[in-house]
Amino acid sequence: MIYLNSFIFCGLVCLIGQIILDNTKLTPGHITTIFVVIGTFLDTFNIYDKFVLWAGGGALVPITSFGHLLIHGAMDTVNNFGIMGLFMGMFDLTSSGIVAAIVFSFILSLIFEPKD
């Protein structure tokens, strides 16, 4: 059942992105940026956590989960260190994605030639 939920959730997020992309002049860069901001907004009051419970891994695949993890990490340190925690823990949970993207793209760009 959770597979069906993750199909529906991830599909709907991509569908909304495609509708925005086709009907406005925004570029894919705008769309990913908008979705990250939407993800942080949804997790401000723990709405996105409910999506994660409902859709499992399907809610962690879209870029909205990147924003959700940013504010989630920040809020975890806020609980321990007060308002300064906002600066400390923001990358705690997202570091895996960012580090993986940096390391893989650096190493692979040394090996491969552009295909164009």
Added chain:
Amino acid sequence: MEKKEYKKIVDKYTPKEKRFRNAIIAFLIGGVMGVIGNFLVDFYSYAFHISSKDASVFMIITLVFLGCFLTCLGFFDKIVNFAKCGLIVPITGFAHAMMSAALEYRKEGLVTGIGTNMFKLAGSVIIFGVVSAYLFGLLRIVVMGL
């Protein structure tokens, strides 16, 4: 006159149909990406005996690697032309943006090429994510207390 009217009608309806098709394809491929993500979470938590929260980190790393690797092989651009937002909105799109920037500028050298330009496309995601997370975090502290 009739021909012109006919052309008008055709112009009016052709892009709409394509939009509908694009939306359906984005929905299906995005959904398949979600299923793959959920499958990887289940697989890693079963194979390595870890919690599903840790397994989701492994899943993100796997998808980022696949996005980077397929971009290097030249597949990804072709699939993105077909699937569009179905692959741009998932985390693979983030990996693709960084990888294609790194590949494009590698001729200009390691530091001035790859180092300076790697975040050219993907940087906005991180910058807007961090700034909005900071502001919404402040909002949450104000509304709900520490």
